[in-house]
Amino acid sequence: MRLGRCPSLRMGLCAFRHCDNQKGKDSTLDKQRWGGRRHFVRNQHKNSVFRIFLMQTYGMNYLNRQDCTIIDAAGGKGELAWELINLTGVKECVVVDPRPLSLSLVQSKWKKGLFEPKRTGPVFSKWYPACEDGCKLRLSESPKHMRCFLDGKETIDFMNASSGEAADVWYQSQLDRARKISWTSKGLTVGLHCDQAAGEIVEFASALNIPWCIVPCCVYSEIFSCRKLRNGTRVKTYEHLVQWLCERDDRAKVATLDIEGKNKVVYTLP
Helix, strand or coil: CCCCCCCCCCCCCCCCCCCCCCCCCCCCCCCEECCCCCEECCCCCHHHHHHHHHHHHHCHHHHCCCCCEEEEECCCCCHHHHHHHHHHCCCEEEEECCCCCCCHHHHHHHHCCCCCHHHHHHHHHHHCCCCCCCHHHCCCCCCEEECCCCCHHHHHHHHCCCCHHHHHHHHHHHHHHHHCCCCCCCCCCCCCECHHHHHHHHHHHHHHCCCCEEECCCCCCCCCCCCECCCCCECCCHHHHHHHHHHHCCCCEEEECCCCCCCEEEECCC
Protein backbone atom coordinates (compact mmCIF):
# COMPACT_ATOMS: atom_id res chain seq x y z
CA MET A 1 0.00 0.00 0.00
CA ARG A 2 2.87 2.41 0.63
CA LEU A 3 3.91 2.31 -3.02
CA GLY A 4 0.38 2.21 -4.40
CA ARG A 5 1.25 -0.84 -6.53
CA CYS A 6 2.78 -4.28 -6.15
CA PRO A 7 5.90 -4.91 -8.25
CA SER A 8 5.32 -8.68 -7.99
CA LEU A 9 1.62 -8.84 -8.88
CA ARG A 10 1.87 -8.88 -12.68
CA MET A 11 4.51 -11.62 -12.62
CA GLY A 12 2.28 -13.78 -10.44
CA LEU A 13 4.66 -13.71 -7.48
CA CYS A 14 2.48 -12.12 -4.82
CA ALA A 15 0.62 -14.30 -2.31
CA PHE A 16 -1.66 -11.51 -1.06
CA ARG A 17 -5.07 -10.35 -2.22
CA HIS A 18 -5.21 -7.04 -4.10
CA CYS A 19 -8.03 -4.50 -4.29
CA ASP A 20 -7.88 -2.61 -7.58
CA ASN A 21 -9.79 0.40 -6.25
CA GLN A 22 -7.34 1.12 -3.45
CA LYS A 23 -4.11 3.06 -3.72
CA GLY A 24 -1.48 3.88 -1.15
CA LYS A 25 -1.09 7.35 0.24
CA ASP A 26 2.41 7.77 -1.18
CA SER A 27 1.66 6.12 -4.52
CA THR A 28 4.42 6.24 -7.13
CA LEU A 29 1.71 6.88 -9.69
CA ASP A 30 1.51 10.43 -8.39
CA LYS A 31 4.10 12.39 -10.34
CA GLN A 32 6.39 14.70 -8.48
CA ARG A 33 8.69 17.51 -9.50
CA TRP A 34 12.42 17.86 -9.00
CA GLY A 35 12.46 21.59 -9.73
CA GLY A 36 12.48 21.61 -13.52
CA ARG A 37 9.80 21.14 -16.16
CA ARG A 38 10.06 17.40 -16.44
CA HIS A 39 7.86 15.15 -14.30
CA PHE A 40 9.28 11.98 -12.84
CA VAL A 41 8.09 9.05 -10.79
CA ARG A 42 10.01 7.09 -8.21
CA ASN A 43 10.84 3.55 -9.20
CA GLN A 44 12.65 1.81 -6.38
CA HIS A 45 12.19 -1.76 -7.61
CA LYS A 46 13.25 -1.65 -11.25
CA ASN A 47 16.54 -3.46 -10.65
CA SER A 48 14.82 -6.30 -8.81
CA VAL A 49 12.06 -6.61 -11.42
CA PHE A 50 14.63 -6.79 -14.22
CA ARG A 51 16.78 -9.27 -12.26
CA ILE A 52 13.79 -11.58 -11.74
CA PHE A 53 12.99 -11.29 -15.46
CA LEU A 54 16.53 -12.47 -16.26
CA MET A 55 16.12 -15.41 -13.86
CA GLN A 56 12.81 -16.40 -15.43
CA THR A 57 13.94 -15.92 -19.03
CA TYR A 58 17.45 -17.38 -19.03
CA GLY A 59 17.21 -19.76 -16.07
CA MET A 60 19.54 -20.27 -13.14
CA ASN A 61 21.55 -22.98 -14.89
CA TYR A 62 22.59 -20.51 -17.60
CA LEU A 63 23.17 -17.50 -15.35
CA ASN A 64 25.23 -19.44 -12.80
CA ARG A 65 27.52 -21.22 -15.24
CA GLN A 66 31.20 -20.93 -14.34
CA ASP A 67 32.00 -19.58 -17.84
CA CYS A 68 29.09 -17.11 -17.90
CA THR A 69 30.00 -13.44 -17.46
CA ILE A 70 27.19 -10.89 -17.41
CA ILE A 71 28.16 -7.42 -18.66
CA ASP A 72 26.03 -4.62 -17.27
CA ALA A 73 26.63 -1.88 -19.84
CA ALA A 74 25.92 1.68 -18.71
CA GLY A 75 25.20 0.13 -15.31
CA GLY A 76 25.21 3.44 -13.42
CA LYS A 77 25.40 2.85 -9.68
CA GLY A 78 25.99 -0.87 -10.19
CA GLU A 79 22.99 -1.97 -8.14
CA LEU A 80 21.70 -4.42 -10.78
CA ALA A 81 25.09 -6.12 -11.01
CA TRP A 82 25.33 -6.19 -7.19
CA GLU A 83 21.92 -7.89 -6.96
CA LEU A 84 22.85 -10.46 -9.60
CA ILE A 85 25.99 -11.43 -7.67
CA ASN A 86 24.76 -11.30 -4.07
CA LEU A 87 21.06 -12.16 -4.40
CA THR A 88 20.95 -14.40 -7.47
CA GLY A 89 24.40 -15.97 -7.14
CA VAL A 90 25.85 -15.08 -10.54
CA LYS A 91 29.53 -15.97 -10.56
CA GLU A 92 30.79 -12.91 -12.42
CA CYS A 93 29.14 -9.62 -13.38
CA VAL A 94 31.04 -6.63 -14.79
CA VAL A 95 29.74 -3.06 -14.83
CA VAL A 96 30.94 -1.05 -17.85
CA ASP A 97 30.32 2.60 -17.04
CA PRO A 98 32.67 5.59 -16.63
CA ARG A 99 30.93 6.73 -13.45
CA PRO A 100 32.02 5.42 -10.04
CA LEU A 101 29.84 2.78 -8.40
CA SER A 102 27.47 3.80 -5.60
CA LEU A 103 26.35 0.77 -3.60
CA SER A 104 25.78 2.27 -0.17
CA LEU A 105 21.99 1.78 -0.26
CA VAL A 106 21.97 -1.93 -1.17
CA GLN A 107 24.90 -2.62 1.14
CA SER A 108 23.00 -0.98 4.00
CA LYS A 109 19.99 -3.21 3.32
CA TRP A 110 22.31 -6.23 3.27
CA LYS A 111 23.77 -5.37 6.67
CA LYS A 112 20.25 -5.05 8.10
CA GLY A 113 19.40 -8.56 6.88
CA LEU A 114 16.57 -7.42 4.60
CA PHE A 115 17.40 -10.06 1.99
CA GLU A 116 17.43 -13.03 4.38
CA PRO A 117 14.68 -15.69 3.97
CA LYS A 118 13.20 -14.90 7.38
CA ARG A 119 12.60 -11.33 6.14
CA THR A 120 11.52 -12.03 2.55
CA GLY A 121 9.28 -14.97 3.52
CA PRO A 122 8.68 -18.31 1.82
CA VAL A 123 6.89 -16.79 -1.20
CA PHE A 124 9.64 -14.38 -2.23
CA SER A 125 12.77 -16.14 -0.95
CA LYS A 126 13.07 -18.18 -4.16
CA TRP A 127 14.09 -14.98 -5.93
CA TYR A 128 16.99 -14.61 -3.47
CA PRO A 129 18.68 -18.02 -3.93
CA ALA A 130 22.11 -16.78 -2.85
CA CYS A 131 20.84 -15.50 0.52
CA GLU A 132 20.50 -17.49 3.72
CA ASP A 133 19.55 -16.61 7.27
CA GLY A 134 22.54 -14.88 8.79
CA CYS A 135 24.06 -13.83 5.45
CA LYS A 136 24.23 -10.26 6.75
CA LEU A 137 27.17 -11.36 8.90
CA ARG A 138 29.34 -11.92 5.82
CA LEU A 139 30.48 -9.16 3.50
CA SER A 140 28.63 -8.65 0.25
CA GLU A 141 30.65 -8.73 -2.96
CA SER A 142 30.99 -5.69 -5.20
CA PRO A 143 30.85 -6.26 -8.97
CA LYS A 144 33.89 -5.77 -11.15
CA HIS A 145 33.99 -2.36 -12.77
CA MET A 146 35.42 -1.05 -16.05
CA ARG A 147 35.29 2.74 -15.91
CA CYS A 148 34.88 3.35 -19.63
CA PHE A 149 32.26 3.69 -22.33
CA LEU A 150 31.03 0.65 -24.21
CA ASP A 151 31.85 1.20 -27.88
CA GLY A 152 31.04 -2.06 -29.63
CA LYS A 153 33.90 -2.36 -32.13
CA GLU A 154 36.50 -0.55 -30.02
CA THR A 155 35.72 -2.72 -26.97
CA ILE A 156 36.22 -5.86 -29.06
CA ASP A 157 39.55 -4.47 -30.32
CA PHE A 158 40.55 -3.80 -26.71
CA MET A 159 39.72 -7.36 -25.68
CA ASN A 160 41.73 -8.76 -28.60
CA ALA A 161 44.69 -6.37 -28.26
CA SER A 162 47.93 -8.24 -28.85
CA SER A 163 49.99 -5.87 -26.69
CA GLY A 164 49.42 -4.29 -23.31
CA GLU A 165 50.49 -0.90 -24.66
CA ALA A 166 47.69 -0.85 -27.26
CA ALA A 167 45.11 -1.77 -24.61
CA ASP A 168 46.41 0.93 -22.24
CA VAL A 169 46.09 3.61 -24.94
CA TRP A 170 42.44 2.68 -25.61
CA TYR A 171 41.58 2.49 -21.91
CA GLN A 172 43.16 5.88 -21.20
CA SER A 173 41.22 7.47 -24.07
CA GLN A 174 37.96 6.23 -22.50
CA LEU A 175 38.88 7.71 -19.11
CA ASP A 176 39.66 11.05 -20.79
CA ARG A 177 36.20 11.02 -22.41
CA ALA A 178 34.55 10.35 -19.05
CA ARG A 179 36.35 13.23 -17.32
CA LYS A 180 34.98 15.71 -19.88
CA ILE A 181 31.36 14.97 -18.93
CA SER A 182 29.54 16.74 -16.12
CA TRP A 183 27.73 13.83 -14.45
CA THR A 184 24.57 14.76 -12.54
CA SER A 185 22.07 12.69 -10.59
CA LYS A 186 19.12 14.25 -12.40
CA GLY A 187 20.14 14.18 -16.03
CA LEU A 188 21.11 10.51 -16.48
CA THR A 189 19.20 7.22 -16.21
CA VAL A 190 21.00 4.59 -14.17
CA GLY A 191 20.74 0.83 -13.86
CA LEU A 192 18.97 -1.08 -16.63
CA HIS A 193 18.07 1.95 -18.76
CA CYS A 194 21.20 2.17 -20.87
CA ASP A 195 20.54 5.39 -22.80
CA GLN A 196 23.03 5.89 -25.66
CA ALA A 197 24.63 2.49 -25.20
CA ALA A 198 21.65 0.51 -26.55
CA GLY A 199 22.98 0.13 -30.07
CA GLU A 200 26.51 -0.55 -28.84
CA ILE A 201 25.27 -3.39 -26.62
CA VAL A 202 23.71 -5.13 -29.63
CA GLU A 203 26.86 -4.66 -31.70
CA PHE A 204 29.11 -5.88 -28.90
CA ALA A 205 26.99 -8.94 -28.08
CA SER A 206 26.51 -9.85 -31.72
CA ALA A 207 30.28 -9.75 -32.31
CA LEU A 208 30.77 -12.20 -29.42
CA ASN A 209 27.71 -14.24 -30.39
CA ILE A 210 26.18 -13.95 -26.92
CA PRO A 211 22.56 -13.02 -26.02
CA TRP A 212 21.62 -9.48 -25.11
CA CYS A 213 18.77 -8.00 -23.04
CA ILE A 214 18.00 -4.29 -23.13
CA VAL A 215 15.40 -2.02 -21.56
CA PRO A 216 15.84 1.01 -23.85
CA CYS A 217 15.06 4.49 -22.65
CA CYS A 218 15.84 7.77 -24.40
CA VAL A 219 15.91 7.85 -28.21
CA TYR A 220 18.54 10.59 -28.83
CA SER A 221 17.27 11.07 -32.38
CA GLU A 222 19.53 14.08 -33.00
CA ILE A 223 22.69 12.26 -31.90
CA PHE A 224 21.81 9.08 -33.80
CA SER A 225 20.29 10.71 -36.86
CA CYS A 226 21.58 7.91 -39.09
CA ARG A 227 19.37 5.29 -37.42
CA LYS A 228 16.63 4.14 -39.78
CA LEU A 229 14.09 1.34 -39.82
CA ARG A 230 14.04 -1.15 -42.67
CA ASN A 231 11.28 0.85 -44.35
CA GLY A 232 13.46 3.97 -44.34
CA THR A 233 11.77 5.75 -41.42
CA ARG A 234 14.11 7.68 -39.14
CA VAL A 235 14.18 6.51 -35.51
CA LYS A 236 12.51 9.40 -33.66
CA THR A 237 10.20 7.83 -31.09
CA TYR A 238 10.47 5.23 -28.35
CA GLU A 239 8.38 2.81 -30.42
CA HIS A 240 10.78 3.34 -33.32
CA LEU A 241 13.73 2.57 -31.05
CA VAL A 242 12.21 -0.71 -29.85
CA GLN A 243 11.48 -1.71 -33.45
CA TRP A 244 14.99 -0.69 -34.56
CA LEU A 245 16.56 -2.89 -31.88
CA CYS A 246 14.36 -5.81 -32.97
CA GLU A 247 15.44 -5.31 -36.56
CA ARG A 248 19.10 -5.58 -35.55
CA ASP A 249 18.54 -9.26 -34.80
CA ASP A 250 15.72 -11.35 -36.25
CA ARG A 251 15.74 -13.51 -33.10
CA ALA A 252 14.86 -10.55 -30.85
CA LYS A 253 11.78 -10.75 -28.66
CA VAL A 254 9.88 -8.04 -26.76
CA ALA A 255 8.34 -8.22 -23.29
CA THR A 256 6.95 -5.69 -20.80
CA LEU A 257 8.30 -5.17 -17.29
CA ASP A 258 6.10 -4.07 -14.40
CA ILE A 259 7.91 -0.79 -13.88
CA GLU A 260 6.91 2.77 -14.59
CA GLY A 261 8.20 4.75 -17.51
CA LYS A 262 10.03 3.02 -20.35
CA ASN A 263 9.33 -0.63 -19.61
CA LYS A 264 9.78 -2.55 -22.87
CA VAL A 265 12.54 -5.15 -22.75
CA VAL A 266 14.11 -6.34 -26.01
CA TYR A 267 16.15 -9.52 -25.74
CA THR A 268 17.59 -12.54 -27.49
CA LEU A 269 18.02 -16.05 -26.13
CA PRO A 270 21.16 -18.22 -26.14
